[in-house]
Amino acid sequence: MNNDKNIKKSIASANINFLIGSGVSMPFFKTLTDIEKKLSKAEELENTDEEIKIKKEYFDKSISNNRELLERSQECQDVLSQYKEFYKTINALILQRESSLLSKQVNIFTTNVDIFSEIALEETGVEFNDGFHGRFNSKYSVGNFKKSYYKTSLHYENTSEIPVFNIIKLHGSVSWCAEDKNIELDKDLKLVSEIEKSLDDKFKENYDKLMIVNPSKKKFEATVLNETHYDLLRIYNNELEKENSILFVMGFSFADEHIRELTLRVANTNPTSIVYIFVHDNNSEIYKKLKDEAKNNNIYLLAEKKYDFKEINNFFSEQLNKENQKSQDNTKINQQEDDE
16 A cells, blocks of 8 residues: 555545544653553552552643643743644645535544643634633533634635634543533633642542543543543544544554544444554554454554654645645646646
């Protein structure tokens, strides 16, 4: 298979999805390593002291720094710039789609609970949908996704669909908070600040208010988050089940068994779907096993390089440059035909 040729064709004509994991937000946020195993064991043994200790470690590694990100600190700028570059490039690729029948929506599925995507999209001015509706009292609902956006020109009133990124956070977010039976937007991360100030006897109580899926077998504390999580997984399944769907996997290890099995099942039941995995570690046994178990041979490992976020951006920039060159060549041909 000519990967490069097929990827270029897929971007131009497929339903595009991304699955983004914690590797993309490194090094500003640390990866989980064996935290899930340790936390699951502590919960199983009902060892509250050990559970609190591990949750504090997770909070320090993957949550508290979101306040620095909210303030656009210098430490987050390198990773934030990569996020911004990524969304600008994909936005440009979607704009160049030739068919007006193809939706210009891009689904960003992520297990990251950080707010890198929201800040990057807001700063680049690209349209995005994070599931919230309402300006002064924003409430979250999965029904808010899959909305198309159109722009009308000022002079000729030509209407065209513009790209929109659906930010679908499978494990919740540090910017979500529970209010009655609703999820509301905590845009100032007040709860994160409150947890940072918590005394030892208050830490667990405040931490458990976070609307995130914990890295453990016992994943949920809140019913509303439980329901939302499975609703979002259904969206993930349904989008991949669509004809000619493509999924790019970035910085995701597939350590989450539920998402791994769901991805493999869809790849096996939908022969028109394609999964491309940007491999950071060429020796990853999980990736190789996934590829080998794909009955339709539609899971591909992109392993020519060590794919960190910068290399992934270079990859998509190359695709954009090829499209720009193709457009320029077509313009020249049309001009020559007109001259003749």
